[in-house]
Amino acid sequence: MRLKRWFKAALHRRVAADTIQPETGIGRCGTTGWSEGAATGMNKRYSIFSLARNAFSRHENWQEAWRSPTPKPRYDAVIIGGGGHGLATAYYLAKQHGMTNIAVLERGWLGGGNTGRNTTIVRSNYLWDESAALYEQAMKLWEGLSRELNYNVMFSQRGVLNLAHNLHDLREIQRRVNANRLNGIDGEVLDAQQVKDFCPAIDLRAGGRYPVLGASLQRRGGTARHDAVAWGYARAADALGVDIIQECPVQGIRVADGKVQGVETARGYIETNKLGIVVAGHSSLLAEMAGFRLPVQSVPLQALVSEPVKPAINCVVMSGAVHAYISQSDKGELVIGAGVDKYVGYGQRGSQPVTEETVAAICEMFPIFRRMRMMRQWGGIVDVCPDASPIISKTPVEGIYINCGWGTGGFKATPGSGWAFAHTVARNEPHPLNAPFTLDRYRTGYLIDEHGAAAVAH
Amino acid sequence: MLLIDCPHCGPRSETEFSYGGEAHIARPLDPAALSDAEWADYVFLRDNPKGLIRERWMHAHGCRRWFNVARDTVTYEILTVYPMGAEPPDLPERRYP
Numbered sequence: 001m002r003l004k005r006w007f008k009a010a011l012h013r014r015v016a017a018d019t020i021q022p023e024t025g026i027g028r029c030g031t032t033g034w035s036e037g038a039a040t041g042m043n044k045r046y047s048i049f050s051l052a053r054n055a056f057s058r059h060e061n062w063q064e065a066w067r068s069p070t071p072k073p074r075y076d077a078v079i080i081g082g083g084g085h086g087l088a089t090a091y092y093l094a095k096q097h098g099m100t101n102i103a104v105l106e107r108g109w110l111g112g113g114n115t116g117r118n119t120t121i122v123r124s125n126y127l128w129d130e131s132a133a134l135y136e137q138a139m140k141l142w143e144g145l146s147r148e149l150n151y152n153v154m155f156s157q158r159g160v161l162n163l164a165h166n167l168h169d170l171r172e173i174q175r176r177v178n179a180n181r182l183n184g185i186d187g188e189v190l191d192a193q194q195v196k197d198f199c200p201a202i203d204l205r206a207g208g209r210y211p212v213l214g215a216s217l218q219r220r221g222g223t224a225r226h227d228a229v230a231w232g233y234a235r236a237a238d239a240l241g242v243d244i245i246q247e248c249p250v251q252g253i254r255v256a257d258g259k260v261q262g263v264e265t266a267r268g269y270i271e272t273n274k275l276g277i278v279v280a281g282h283s284s285l286l287a288e289m290a291g292f293r294l295p296v297q298s299v300p301l302q303a304l305v306s307e308p309v310k311p312a313i314n315c316v317v318m319s320g321a322v323h324a325y326i327s328q329s330d331k332g333e334l335v336i337g338a339g340v341d342k343y344v345g346y347g348q349r350g351s352q353p354v355t356e357e358t359v360a361a362i363c364e365m366f367p368i369f370r371r372m373r374m375m376r377q378w379g380g381i382v383d384v385c386p387d388a389s390p391i392i393s394k395t396p397v398e399g400i401y402i403n404c405g406w407g408t409g410g411f412k413a414t415p416g417s418g419w420a421f422a423h424t425v426a427r428n429e430p431h432p433l434n435a436p437f438t439l440d441r442y443r444t445g446y447l448i449d450e451h452g453a454a455a456v457a458h
Numbered sequence: 459m460l461l462i463d464c465p466h467c468g469p470r471s472e473t474e475f476s477y478g479g480e481a482h483i484a485r486p487l488d489p490a491a492l493s494d495a496e497w498a499d500y501v502f503l504r505d506n507p508k509g510l511i512r513e514r515w516m517h518a519h520g521c522r523r524w525f526n527v528a529r530d531t532v533t534y535e536i537l538t539v540y541p542m543g544a545e546p547p548d549l550p551e552r553r554y555p
């Protein structure tokens with residue numbers, strides 16, 4: 001078992017040369033990096049045997065992970081957005097609901113948006129029952145995902161700490177952990193010494209500017225390799241017959257008599273009467289094409305990584321109060337997440353003062369990182385809802401479904417989001433898990449207010 | 459980082475300002491007469507353009523006065539700054555795909 005895991009890890013290290021590199025790494029690895037000389041008729045399943053077989057041909061004959069088909073004139077369903085959420089939706093549509101004549105349209109390359117730009121944190125310790133159920137469903141899917149997809153998504157349950165810097169934080173954490181446990185989600189409250197024991201890199205000596213009084217710990221939380229999630233879902237969906245079409249921006253949506261007819265794309269018109277929109281920061285633009293509005297605002301959320309170093313930090317540490325998140329990638333880089341810009345923007349960079357505040361907070365809590373050099377910094381455009389909870393819902397246009405508003409925390413939900421959205425698209429009605437996350441809740445007032453409740457301050 | 463030209467204090471860094479979101483939204487004169495949907499529109503729906511936006515800013519760490527800004531949300535170029543209550547200036551629309 002251990003040997004098999006080692007081989008799988010070795011395989012993925014070879015394939016995935018770059019762990020966190022939003023600008024260049026993704027397209028290369030996903031589409032061409034290991035698809036040269038695609039052999040037909042080979043067993044598509046990855047296993048120790050396929051690894052050994054390919055070793056004899058110097059790994060030059062690995063089959064394509066997915067096809068690059070020409071769009072058909074008509075599909076039973078079209079998903080706009082080839083990020084993790086869109087690809088997961090397509091996978092579960094094919095797997096759970098038997099819809100295989102479907103397409104995923106991606107304007108750029110797979111996982112090149114927020115999927116490749118986030119800080120890869122997975123947790124389900126949300127305060128409210130509705131969120132807890134949804135994120136916990138995602139967590140359960142995460143726990144079996146590599147096996148389910150036959151693709152190593154490097155899910156690592158290394159534990160997520162949410163720090164308390166004052167008495168109020170501590171009480172909020174106690175309340176949230178109690179709520180989590182009532183919902184069957186693991187959670188513990190740690191005091192300062194237990195935090196130090198769990199994460200020795202943190203500095204508690206003098207109290208500092210951000211003294212740590214305690215933390216909540218979700219041991220099942222951790223990280224996953226974000227690119228692998230997109231590629232794994234893409235490969236598994238493709239194997240079930242889903243057409244994944246990259247470099248195919250949607251330019252218009254045809255609606256007649258309140259029903260969707262199809263989409264205009266850079267690669268021609270595609271007819272469909274089920275259209276799922278999963279495009280994060282660009283949701284407002286797509287909704288506008290279809291003739292309705294969304295209560296979301298698009299802002300850049302930024303992250304940065306350091307030069308790679310030996311293992312220094314063994315878990316994920318998050319501080320909502322100072323808006324700084326840190327973990328270490330398998331490659332050794334410190335992965336640091338910051339907060340959002342305070343104003344609407346579509347630039348995938350983020351504002352410099354936000355970077356500065358975050359790095360200052362990290363240096364305060366982890367003085368050992370003060371001389372680390374940062375290698376890359378980037379932003380992803382997140383769509384934030386007024387209540388900081390997502391919308392997975394039908395829309396005013398019949399046949400159009402929207403999955404948006406994940407704001408700063410969409411990655412952790414990827415499997416659950418796709419799972420619930422696939423149900424909504426296939427059955428034309430929400431699953432009980434996503435029924436509360438409707439677009440209509442802003443009219444009815446049934447908000448799921450996770451601002452400040454969801455373990456981080458949004 | 460934005461360099462915002464406060465009409466009262468001159469150009470200052472964005473860190474001195476707080477953001478007020480979309481400009482030119484008038485509070486309904488008779489809220490009780492609105493349907494739930496209309497009220498939700500007023501409370502929650504905001505323009506989210508990829509291009510020209512007209513928005514409010516307040517010089518929180520300066521004169522503490524509100525004013526309007528017309529800005530490009532992709533290039534982050536500030537096109538003009540104008541006072542509260544003024545008609546939105548006539549600027550060519552900017553939309554990006």
